[in-house]
Amino acid sequence: MPTKDAILTQLSKVIYPNFNKSIIDFNFLQSLDISKEQITITLDIPSSSNEIAKQIHTEIESRLKFLDVKSLKINIIQPQVPMPTSSQGKNVLPNIQNFLMVSSGKGGVGKSTTAVNLAIALAQQGKRVGLLDVDIYGPNIPRMMGIADKQPLFLGKNIKPIMAYGVQVMSIGLLVQRGSSLIWKGAMVTQAIEQMLEDILWDKLDILLFDMPPGTGDAQLSLAQSLPVSAGIAVTTPQKVALDDTIRSMDMFKELNVPIAGLIENMSGFICPESGKEYNIFGKNTTEPLAKNYQTQVLGTIPIDPTLREGGDSGLPITVLAPHCDISQAYRTIATKIWNRLEEIHQEGGVDNQKIQPTIF
16 A cells, blocks of 8 residues: 555646646645555545546546555545526526626726736636626736737637636737727627627636726626626725725616625735835725625725736736735635625525616517
């Protein structure tokens, strides 16, 4: 019978699907029991995907068969699959379980950076994740995800999303000439969003995030009429002028019957790397009263950090560039809170976009 160290050495070579770290690095090994007759391995993984569990199971068997293991038992604990999204209205993407609208009342508050890092954080937790850049006038996702130079694959009229950091990604910025200005009226924006939703060949996903244009306009209405949006989050900065616009976003969610998952306070304080002193450049912890007014939660606060900006500019988001830093951990904590809220929404009966469908007279 092999030693515990020999088994752990082999398990450390089992890479978690779609990532560069092993099941040991992710601390997914719950227990390892060795007896004369049998080795029992128990893993606790964050993905509900049967395909991922099967792939891990097969690779463990393959790596341990050379260690003279007489009997091997592999237990893989997975989270319970959430209930399907409940919808009495239009749903053009029925194979995707959850839809998350990432919004902001104004531009420049770090909405796209938040969407990118949340998508990666959810993928790092084992979810099947998609990210759609619906910010028609300012599509920054390709640069932030390091795919600005890549071209999507066209299969007839359909488009295959690009995989980056375990996330399926598509953006209007990949479909138009780089640097070109889109001078579109509202009807053209609506049509573009509807076409992107219907023509992209997403795989089965646990969640699809939408990086929305700032404000409350045609894009938000078109999306909510096309899909039963599971939840919305509002990204803001601490200063009052940003919070004033955030109120409009929160009101928009209510008007569109989109459950509110919470608020993210971005650019919340700055800690000087040289002195360690904290400066509240834009303020800090000002979103709590707003969250209470809308009976929701502050999902987290993200400080100003040069690495966060550098990661977005270089196409290596901070959750990839520095996965163990405090900010990356904050994004993973926020991702967990969002997922928990989605499960609550499913338990409450899901969402219904029927009331906001256009009425034909």
